[in-house]
Amino acid sequence: MSHLPNHADDLGLEDGLEALRAESDFSGPIDPADEHDSYDHLALVHESRTEQLSTVIPFVERGLERGERCVYVADETEPTAILEGLRDAGVDVDAALESGALAVHTAADSFLRNGSFEPDDAIAVLEDAIANATEEYDGLRIASEMTWALHDASVEALVEYESKLNRLLPNENGIALCQYDRERFPPSVLREIIETHPHLIYDGTVCQNFYYAPPAEVFGSDEPERELDRMMGTLVDRTEARAELQKRHRHLVRQNEITADPDASFGEQLQRLFDLGCERFDLELGAMARVDTERDRFEVEYASDDHEYLEPGVELPLSETFCAGTTGVEPSECVDDPESDGYGDARVYEEFGLQSYLGTYVETDAGADRTFFFVSSDSRDRPFSDAERTFHHLMAQWIAYELEYEERERALQASNERLEQFAYAASHDLQEPLRMITSYLQLLDRRYGDDLDEDAEEFLAYAVDGADRMRDMIEGLLAYSRIETKGDPFEPVDLNAVLEDVREDLQLAVRESDAEITAEELPRVEADPGQLRQVFQNLLDNAITYSGDDPPRVHVDARRRGERWVVSVHDDGIGIESENSERVFTVFDRLHSHEQYEGTGIGLALCQRIAERHGGEIWVDSEPGEGATFSVALPAVGESPTPSR
Structure with a gap:
C-alpha cells in the first residue's frame, strides 16, 4: 500500500x-x-x-x-x-x-x-x-x-x-x-x-x-540491540514531551498571573507579556502597532526593547511588513522563511533583516485596529507549532479586551468631562440669572411691599422660594457631576471621626427635633474622607427629616462582609414602600412634595454615586411605618477599591 x-x-x-x-x-x-x-x-x-x-x-x-x-x-x-x-x-x-x-x-x-x-x-x-x-x-x-x-x-x-x-x-x-x-x-x-x-x-x-x-527487529539477529534503541528513543521522546507540557503549563500560569494583576497598568502588563512571549517563542522583540488597511499605514505603538528599526512612533507602509498577512481571511500570520512565505521583497525583510514573525490582527470597535506580534532577525529551524499559535492568540484576545476597555474608559472620561463642563455652565450661567431674579424680587418687596395686598405678597414669596430651590438643585447637580472628577485620593479613614464631625454639623437639627443618634464602634475604611462626610450628612439628615411625629431615633453600626465593611444607618421613621427602594436613588425624583418635606431630591443619588466611586454600593431595607435602614458597602483598609468594569 x-x-x-x-x-x-x-x-x-x-x-x-x-x-x-x-x-x-x-x-x-x-x-x-x-x-x-x-x-x-x-x-x-x-x-x-x-x-x-x-x-x-x-x-x-x-x-x-x-x-x-x-x-x-x-x-x-x-x-x-x-x-x-x-x-x-x-x-x-x-x-x-x-x-x-x-x-x-x-x-x-x-x-x-x-x-x-x-x-x-x-x-x-x-x-x-x-x-x-x-x-x-x-x-x-x-x-x-x-x-x-x-x-x-x-x-x-x-x-x-x-x-x-x-x-x-x-x-x-x-x-x-x-x-x-x-x-x-x-x-x-x-x-x-x-x-x-x-x-x-x-x-x-x-x-x-x-x-x-518492526519485522526486521522481530525476525532479525540484532533484535535485542534494536529493541534497546527503540526503548531508549521512547524514553527520550516521552521525557521531551513531558518537559514541553510542563513548559507550556508554566507559561500559561505566568500569562494568567500577568493579565490578572489588578495593581499593574496596561503598559506594565503589556511589557511583561512581551517578555513572556519572547521567551515562549524564542524571538527577539515583541511589539504592537496601529494599522489602517485602507491607508496602508503601520505605526509602532509599543516595543518590548530597543530596536534599530522598530521603535515606537516609526511609520511604514503596512504592505511592507509581515503584519500585512494578518489582514486577510485569517487574522494571524506565521513567517519562518520570508522567501518561501511570499515576503521576499518586503522592506522588513530586505532592509531590516527580519527573518521570523508571529502576529495577530486585533480589531477594535472604537479607535485604531492593532497588530500584536513578535519578530526576530534569526531564522527558525522549525515552523511555529499549533501550541505556540494558540498561546499567542490567547495573549492577543486579552490585548483586544484591554484595548476595548481602555477606549471605553477614555470615552467615559470624556463624557464625564463634558458633564462637568455642562454642570459648571449650569452653576455659573444659570445661577447668575437666578441671582438677578432673586435680587429684583427682593427689590420689589422692599420698594412696594407696603403697597402689595396679601395675595401679591404670597405670590412674591412663592417666586423667591422657587428661585432658591432652583439654585439648590443646580448646586446639587454640580456636586453630583463632580464626584468622579473632583474627588480626593483614597486614604484610610476613621468612620468614628467622620460621624462625630457630621453630628456637630447637625447639632441644630438634633436639638430642634429632639433626635437621639447612637453608634457602635465603627471601622477604618479606604475612602475619600470628604465624600464619606457627604454620605453620612445625607443619611443622618434624612433620618431626622423623615422621622414622622415622634422624636428621631437613629443608630449607626457596621459589620464585616468579605473584603468590605457594610455601614448601616437605622431609623424608626416613616419608612419607604418596597417598590420605591430603587427610585429613591434617582436624581431629582422625590417621593414627597415640597410642602411635606423640603429637599432637592439629589442627596441619595449623590450617596449612590459616591459608593460606586469607591467600588461599593448602597441600598435600603424598609417598610412603611417601620423605619428604614440605609446600608453602604465600602472597602476595608488594605483592600483596593474595585469599581465594576
Whole structure:
C-alpha cells in the first residue's frame, strides 16, 4: 500500500478511520510509526462489545462507501450482530452481500481453513484475497476478531503472523483491523501482540504505537540491540514531551498571573507579556502597532526593547511588513522563511533583516485596529507549532479586551468631562440669572411691599422660594457631576471621626427635633474622607427629616462582609414602600412634595454615586411605618477599591 496517507487512492489510517474520526467521542492523530510509514495495520483493544462495534461498524461502512471489498471474520460475535449494526448505520447490507462487496466469515473458514493455524498459510490466504478483491474493487478491508487464537494458536505463531502483515500490507492494496478483547487475552500476550501493530485503537483514540517492533527487529539477529534503541528513543521522546507540557503549563500560569494583576497598568502588563512571549517563542522583540488597511499605514505603538528599526512612533507602509498577512481571511500570520512565505521583497525583510514573525490582527470597535506580534532577525529551524499559535492568540484576545476597555474608559472620561463642563455652565450661567431674579424680587418687596395686598405678597414669596430651590438643585447637580472628577485620593479613614464631625454639623437639627443618634464602634475604611462626610450628612439628615411625629431615633453600626465593611444607618421613621427602594436613588425624583418635606431630591443619588466611586454600593431595607435602614458597602483598609468594569 502507498506510504502517502493523504493520497486519495490510498487505503490507510486517514481514509480507513475517517468515519471514526467524525465521531464526537473519537480522537486520533496521526503520525506514521517509526520504520513503518503506512497506515494499514491497526489493533483494536476493546473492553466491551459496545466499544468493539462502535469502532468496527464505521470502519467497515467507510470501506463500502469507498468501493472496497470488506470482509469481517467473526468468532465470538454473532454475524447477525455485525449485519444489524451496519443496517442501523444506513448500509444496504443485502445489496452489499449479494454483490460480494461484503462478506462475513468465521475463523474456521479463514485462519483455520486447513484445520490448524500456520502464519505463512494465513498470509498466503490474505494475499490471494487482496489479489481477488482488487480485480473488481479498489482494495480489501478486513476486520478480524482474534479470540479464536486463544485455543487454536500459540503466542509465537500469532506474533509471527501479525509481524508478517507489516511486510505484506505496505505493498498491497489492503488494510487490516485486528480485534483483541482485553478481558479475554492475558496481559502478557497482549503486550507481545501490541508490539506488532504500528497503530492502536483504544478507548476511542487512535494512537501511534511507540512500542511498535518492526519485522526486521522481530525476525532479525540484532533484535535485542534494536529493541534497546527503540526503548531508549521512547524514553527520550516521552521525557521531551513531558518537559514541553510542563513548559507550556508554566507559561500559561505566568500569562494568567500577568493579565490578572489588578495593581499593574496596561503598559506594565503589556511589557511583561512581551517578555513572556519572547521567551515562549524564542524571538527577539515583541511589539504592537496601529494599522489602517485602507491607508496602508503601520505605526509602532509599543516595543518590548530597543530596536534599530522598530521603535515606537516609526511609520511604514503596512504592505511592507509581515503584519500585512494578518489582514486577510485569517487574522494571524506565521513567517519562518520570508522567501518561501511570499515576503521576499518586503522592506522588513530586505532592509531590516527580519527573518521570523508571529502576529495577530486585533480589531477594535472604537479607535485604531492593532497588530500584536513578535519578530526576530534569526531564522527558525522549525515552523511555529499549533501550541505556540494558540498561546499567542490567547495573549492577543486579552490585548483586544484591554484595548476595548481602555477606549471605553477614555470615552467615559470624556463624557464625564463634558458633564462637568455642562454642570459648571449650569452653576455659573444659570445661577447668575437666578441671582438677578432673586435680587429684583427682593427689590420689589422692599420698594412696594407696603403697597402689595396679601395675595401679591404670597405670590412674591412663592417666586423667591422657587428661585432658591432652583439654585439648590443646580448646586446639587454640580456636586453630583463632580464626584468622579473632583474627588480626593483614597486614604484610610476613621468612620468614628467622620460621624462625630457630621453630628456637630447637625447639632441644630438634633436639638430642634429632639433626635437621639447612637453608634457602635465603627471601622477604618479606604475612602475619600470628604465624600464619606457627604454620605453620612445625607443619611443622618434624612433620618431626622423623615422621622414622622415622634422624636428621631437613629443608630449607626457596621459589620464585616468579605473584603468590605457594610455601614448601616437605622431609623424608626416613616419608612419607604418596597417598590420605591430603587427610585429613591434617582436624581431629582422625590417621593414627597415640597410642602411635606423640603429637599432637592439629589442627596441619595449623590450617596449612590459616591459608593460606586469607591467600588461599593448602597441600598435600603424598609417598610412603611417601620423605619428604614440605609446600608453602604465600602472597602476595608488594605483592600483596593474595585469599581465594576
